[in-house]
Amino acid sequence: MDKESTAADPRATSSEDVYGAPCWISLMAHDLSAAQDFYGAVLGWRFRPARLGAEFRLAVLDGEPVAGIGEVTPTLQAPVAWTPYFAVADADATAARIRERSATVAVGPLNFPVGRGALAADRDGAVFGIWQGELISNWQTWREKAPTWLRLRTRNAFDAAIFYGEVLDWASDRPGCCEVDYEEDEVVLRQHGFVVARLSSGATEEAPDPLIRPHWHVHFAVPDVEATVQAALRHGGLVLEQHGTPEGSEATLRDRDGAMFSVNDGSHRG
Template identity: 35%
Template sequence: MTEARGPFGPRRGTHGRRAPGTPCWVSLMVHGLTATERFYGELFGWKFEPGPQQLGPYSWALLDGHRVGGIGQLAPDLHLPIAWTPHFATDDVDRTAEAVRLCGGTVGVGPVEARGTGRLVIGSDTSGAVFGVWQGVPGTGTAVTGVHGTPAWTELLTFETASVTKFYKTLFGYEEEPVVSAGLDYVTLRLDGVPVAGVHGVGHSLPRDRGSHWLTYFQVDDADAALRRVAELGGRVLEPAHDSPHGRVAKVADPEGALLALVQDPR
């Protein structure tokens, strides 16, 4: 992990849109929408309102009236991994979808319209990790950052960084910055010098039941207090809070098994 506040802030390109390749949204698909809303509402203080329903029931997650992410309900016959999915901005979702295929990835959903707010694609990269691509109208996407309950960083956990980093560099034009540390396989992806995401090669530590996957870090005011709340609400603590150069960090799973990291700003 690198700068915790980097990717989800108001980094924008022309016409008020985020620069292509910038993480701009996070979304979670679950089986129990009401119970999941209750968990995150208690943990992060989110409120919910109905969102686009093209792919089934879906709710916007709000903080002080501002959108921070979305949670949708899977169809009963779909048994997909429950995971937070980052979405990356694009100015042309059709062209980006075609580029995903040409780069060796897969497009699983879309492009589809999202009730007047934009168009999206859900795909997977060359390592099998699922991600989204979002072409939104101005003002859409994650609207507040830097406070408790907001996305702070996104990181791809995979076997090794080289091949999948090439995929994302080709797709979004990222600059690659390897982190120089003995035994660490980590690459920071940058746009115009600004860090927007990380790729962490973990080798055989990669969970066999999950494979390559994106991990979203959410900012919290107090990591230790947040861990206690996770347990009280029926989630699991996977990695206890520990201090790092980027803040106090922990990893948890929600009641349906979705992984997320919590990061307390080191200020």
């Protein structure tokens, strides 16, 4: 477990305060009501309306917004997955850098009531978003609630780190940028001293197992991994992996729509 050496700025409420770091996660489900039932039972979330429309909800834990869940158009047969959003100072400039590096900007940048966002995919197909503007939740509070951290499973972690570094200003000369370290075969991303993501090599685009394809994977901290696993099974989820680590217990789950995520007991924060 990594030591959290530096306190984050408690006033970090804008994407410019934590640019380059993950600042939000969202899920577009096939059935919004069913997704609320599942995550409410499994992760203890409550839900409230959001300003993004009637088919979108904010997930709330202990009174703090932690994630967004929307409903995808039924005619759109897109796979359901959790998507991380990274804070940027300028969504249009970032989108241009993504395209310049042979990656894809699928949607946007679009205007929202409190900022601008876009949905993209890196050169290996891993989907991510970018966000410019007001953060939905104070960054430090959001980070402590959910997610615990992110992992990019990709073809080559070092190539991916170069791509994201150029796009999101990681490890740049700009004050306040995310720090990048190389630990064994992984790339570790830190913001304000906190581990916020790890990049791991070995994913294969054509792999039949979706866990092995390039993707961003979300890890949530829970009080009791086994109780969370049982709640997921009772509400139509699947257990893909479950094991103990030196830092604690961990399980990888799939919700009723097929979206994958992992849970751990909170002692393993990256």
